[in-house]
Amino acid sequence: MSFTNAPVTRSVIYGIIGLSIAASLFDVKHYFYILVDLHLWRFHQTWRLLLWQLCYSNSSEVLFAAMALYNMRMVERFWGPRKFASFVCATYLLTSIATPLLLALLMRPLTFGLLNYLPAGPTPIVFAVMAQYHAMIPHTYQYKIATSTSAGGNGDQGVTLSDKSYRYLLAAQLALSQWPGSVLGALMGWIVGYSWRMELLPRRLTRWRLPGWVLGVRAPRRNEEFEGLRRRMEGGAATATTTGAQAGGDAADGGRRRTMGQQFMDQFRGGV
Numbered sequence: 001m002s003f004t005n006a007p008v009t010r011s012v013i014y015g016i017i018g019l020s021i022a023a024s025l026f027d028v029k030h031y032f033y034i035l036v037d038l039h040l041w042r043f044h045q046t047w048r049l050l051l052w053q054l055c056y057s058n059s060s061e062v063l064f065a066a067m068a069l070y071n072m073r074m075v076e077r078f079w080g081p082r083k084f085a086s087f088v089c090a091t092y093l094l095t096s097i098a099t100p101l102l103l104a105l106l107m108r109p110l111t112f113g114l115l116n117y118l119p120a121g122p123t124p125i126v127f128a129v130m131a132q133y134h135a136m137i138p139h140t141y142q143y144k145i146a147t148s149t150s151a152g153g154n155g156d157q158g159v160t161l162s163d164k165s166y167r168y169l170l171a172a173q174l175a176l177s178q179w180p181g182s183v184l185g186a187l188m189g190w191i192v193g194y195s196w197r198m199e200l201l202p203r204r205l206t207r208w209r210l211p212g213w214v215l216g217v218r219a220p221r222r223n224e225e226f227e228g229l230r231r232r233m234e235g236g237a238a239t240a241t242t243t244g245a246q247a248g249g250d251a252a253d254g255g256r257r258r259t260m261g262q263q264f265m266d267q268f269r270g271g272v
Helices: 007-025 036-042 046-050 059-071 074-079 081-110 123-136 165-175 181-197 222-255 260-271
Strands: 142-149 156-162
Touching: 007 059, 007 081, 036 046, 036 081, 046 081, 059 123, 059 165, 074 081, 074 123, 081 123, 081 181, 123 165, 123 181, 165 181
Parallel strands: none
Antiparallel strands: 142 156
16 A cells, blocks of 8 residues: 555645645635636636646545545556656646636536536546546455345345445545536546547547656667667677687587597597
């Protein structure tokens, strides 16, 4: 139970906790949520599109998000840190822009201004990761919670759950924490996550990767790879040459003509 082979997940969780605490200490939480009519239409504060997913506004959301991401760290172990970090960055950019636009241009007009508030927090990122977790990680066991017993005693009627159910429950609490804006963010994150997996997004976006130096990974240079290959080939050739020379020397020694005295001594030894 650790962050072994999941450094990006660890950084994301620490970042959410640290930024949420800092926003509370410095009393700047009002800069992170979005009111469409006030912030976007009246004051044109478009910079909020890139800030609203950086932190949560209350401690319960921080707890649920941290626990959900921690329990889904296997996704990074399957993908590797570089691919997972690239997925998180791409999802952050897509959902940061698409979710407020969907709320402002579609949901708000359809509800006559009722849906106007988008809460702060990276709920879309959590649900995008959950979409990958749901598709990639199989359940280990299942169990049934009985709700009633049949009259004939043939079996109990109930709900069948798995060991993954409590992870979904954590995410559900996060999605319902600030209804209905949080539900919209969760839905958008799930759609983006599955679109990424089914390759419905532009191929250039899904194949994009963060540079290795961002994660502290130094990619070997091409000339260094060729130099290492050349050294291995030269070492193998030298070994083969030495072995061949030794075998040739033994054959030469064995095939060298013997003198008459040596032949006489060999016959005498054979007779003995």
